[in-house]
Amino acid sequence: MLIKKAKSYGFCFGVKRAVEIAENSQNAVTLGPLIHNPLEIKRLAENYNVKFVNSLDEINKNIKRVIVRTHGIPRDRLEKLKEKQVEVIDATCPFVKKPQEIVEQMSKEGYDIIIFGDKNHPEIQGVMSYAVHNRVFVVLTPEELKNIKLKEKIATVAQTTRKLTDYLKITNFLIENHKEVRVFNTICNATFENQDAVRELSKEADIMIIVGGKNSSNTKQLYNIAKENCESYLVENEDEINPEWFKNKKLCGISAGASTPEWLVEKIISKIKDVT
Template sequence: MKIKLAESYGFCFGVKRAIKIAENTKNASTIGPLIHNNEEINRLRENFNVKTLHHISEAEGVGKAIIRTHGIPKKDLETLLKSDVQVINATCPYVTKPQEICEKMSTEGYEIVIFGDADHPEVKGVESYAIHGAHVVQSVEELEKVRFKGNKIAVVSQTTRKISEFLEITNFLETRYKEVRVFNTICNATFENQDAARELAKEADVVIVIGGKNSSNTKQLHSICKEYCKDSFLVESEKDLDPSWFVGKTLCGVTAGASTPDWIIEKIVGKISEIKV
């Protein structure tokens, strides 16, 4: 069985930046998981004593607090900055952008629509910058239920969503409301990884998507691969691999989410190469 890696996969700019910040800071605590990859979080804890806090209330007495790549709600950030804690902001610049857009456009009287998962930490953070709140939707069906107060609407997207689904949202709004400002805030690395995964899945007869199972961008990659290759599987470590997936297969495609480090990818590819098919 041949193993083929996607043309584009793995760590994005924002994650590389956050990991470097954490490694250089040491003996710090992150507000929420720094990235959505448990294996890498464990490595940072074991090698650099970077711990994970789940709420800012746990930051009392902490010397250094690193803001996760997904960002945190505006009020939480303001509270931390007023405390005695040294705050190091590792929020991805691609996430900071929709935060700034929401704040600016809501100040100018626009109602805010965020295309994304309301429970995702990135979206919670972005929503907190909309002065009068925001409408968070994941589909046109959800959008149809929203009752807008006026005709001025600004739209942003969670950075890891599918562009095709974002276009469905914007097209729906543009044909129904007088003034719609569209800001495509999907990350470039997301575009590249998704396009590469799509092309790989078209030719492979089994695809392994490597990444955190709570990672939005990894789940999107898995969803795309499933569209073109039904035998597509999401794994976090080599322990998740099932030899039966590869029986009778001739080409195994491998891709990875933006929070997946090379050392995990290499470990899993090595394990796949050992499986007898």
């Protein structure tokens, strides 16, 4: 049986970069877990002594370095962190930094700011905190815009993981109803690249193995796409691999969720090779 990996799977650029930063930072803490994968968090703690704290209050004088996660933190929390006289290592993804910078610049120029996204998501809480005025509105649908009295100058950005087609509904509404709209496409394609790749591979494979957390929504999405096209299984570790699955199969496709490290994917592949 042949084993083939999807063209794009696993860690995105921003997460890969954050993990590398953590590995090179040794003896640091992250503000919240770096990624949603307990095995990877354990590996960073055991091999690099990089642990995590849940709040600023837990940062005491024994902690010398603090890593900011990929989706960034609100500006006032960053300031408070700096006051604690720790070395701040910023692993905010550059694709998240971009909307932060745009919101800061456009608000300085007097534009009302519309952010398309979930106001409770840490990335959005960070992005909105960069406005220098309070005319920042976070919306998910054009209907919500109808209730907001906006000025003539409007700038808009999107949460990095949102769908472009949904963002277009917001931007179309704004353009139809206002004179000056500055639209910034801040959507990151990483999630969609993994989804497109799993769709493509599952059409040619006889079986797909998706590696990742069973509670990870992006991993479940990959699994749902795969099982539309062929027999598919979602596994968290190599012990879940069942040799029966591979009987009479010619091509096994592999994909992994955005928080699944490469070493775990390789472990699964070698287990499949062992049992087939």
